Amino acid sequence: MLPHPYTVRQVHRETHDTFTLDLEPLDGDTPPFAPGQFNMLYMYGVGEVPISISGNPADSRTLMHTTREVGSVTRVMRTLQRGDTLGVRGPFGTHWPVLDSEGSDVVIACGGIGLAPLRPALYQILAHREQFGKVVLLYGTRTPNDILFQREIQKWRAQFDLEIYVTVDRAMGNWRGNVGVVTTLIPKAPFDPINTVALVCGPEVMMRFTVQELRKRGVDERNIYLSMERNMKCGIGCCGHCQYGPDLVCRDGPVFRFDHLEPLFGAWEV
């Protein structure tokens, strides 16, 4: 499957090491996607990486990706400017069960760049807000400077129908918000564990402890969904690069129900 060429319409610097690209196709339309799905982004001559879609699924014109610079491809991607071109294949993978969660409380627990794949889920929930119970966002990052989508978080905070809790690992004296890892927010967050669907995304160690706390609080493991990351090559279930036990993350994931992952989840490296 060949990448389609897209132009960069805008670059938003989110934090010192993350940026959002607004892309538009050079030919044709942007294909529809479901929250939680990803694209393979190809920097010509450098390489290809899987990046989740971070924009609004109802906006068919703009394709958004929010990326953290960690290595060779993302480093070059960060230098992209308005008008530059890159290749896009996708969308691929499974999605968050947002529309299947109507009638439930929804807890979105994420850490670091993990907020990016969950932003489309939040947009989708907000578009159908009256069909959900409580909606709670629990978001943890390293420091106040690492908080993604700051302006949007402020806006969501001002809404009465969303409960937003942000916490950081470390802060200096002028920070007025919470300090402590995201798992410390779970015991007190306002949701009914019996009727809650939890969507969790972040580094694996964060997800492990988050799931532990959610279960302690009484959330059924069949109502907990995680998005897994594995290195990918083909993105379409052919090469085996993204194998996770019996699954291929690109095809069977990245979003999995926790009870499906549980047998493997305790193991550090699978």
Add this chain to the structure above:
Amino acid sequence: METLRPILEQHPFLKGLAPEYIELLTGCAANVRFKEGEYLFREGKKADQFFILRGGRVSLETYAPGRGTILIQTVGEDEVLGWSWLIRPYKWSFDGRALEMTRAISLDARCLRDKCAEDHNLGYEFMQRFADVMVQRLRATHLQLIDMYQGAPRK
């Protein structure tokens, strides 16, 4: 006269504590309020109290020369603050500063320490409850130290 007893009884930290111990705590309890920015306690000073928070938020802080004040953890409603009163040398390990108007019940530890020494059942109850708090804080600190949002290099 109304006492703080019903509030103590219902606080999650003291749930299930025998009525005679709640009675004892009530005798050592005082309603306190801290304005935003006010310190509840200072690092290195004698720890002769602990606090049961009823509203507001407190940050635990330490001062690092050359770097300034570092916030380590925030504690809020329905949580308990301070175990230094129970463990030698009975000195606060951090500063505690109110981030917003904070309402709390302060428990005078001097008489409680003596009571714990006399009545080991009471001492054990407290040790167990505060050990839970310490373990939770230790686990949280462990996760902070491993810098978990950074993500691990993957295969």
